[in-house]
Amino acid sequence: MDKIMLNGLMFYGYHGLFPEENKLGQRFTVDLVLKCDLSLAGRSDQMTDSIDYGQVYEVAKSVVEGEAKNLIExxxxxxxxxxxxxxxxxxxxxxxxxxxxxxxxxxxxSAAVEIERERHYAE
Structure with a gap:
């Protein structure tokens, strides 16, 4: 399967179990591998046939810089x-x-988690 990889996306969030983490916050780094069929985008050379990297960044940012969670999981x-x-x-x-x-x-x-999900899991 084709892949789009975005590495080292950096955000500032307030996730953690300890009160000081929720109050002071800290930097988080996110790496993403998006799996999809890129053959049409490769032939057409049109962004509408792929996944917009900037939009991917904004989705990740909305989560990491959004509501505080206890776990990075x-x-x-x-x-x-x-x-x-x-x-x-x-x-x-x-x-x-x-x-x-x-x-x-x-x-x-650092401490990190890595998860893999498929569309059928998400639905």
């Missing part, structure tokens, strides 16, 4: 559901939500 799931509602040609999606430096003990770069 919930952030990823809402992004998936909203993408399927927005883009009729989207057949499957992989979403990685990365949370740099969450407030838990230890030394590491």
């Amino acid at each position: 919930a952030v990823a799931e809402e992004i998936a559901q909203k993408m399927f509602r927005t883009f009729a040609s989207l057949e499957a999606i992989t979403i990685k939500v990365d949370k740099p430096g969450p407030p838990i003990p230890g030394y590491y770069q």
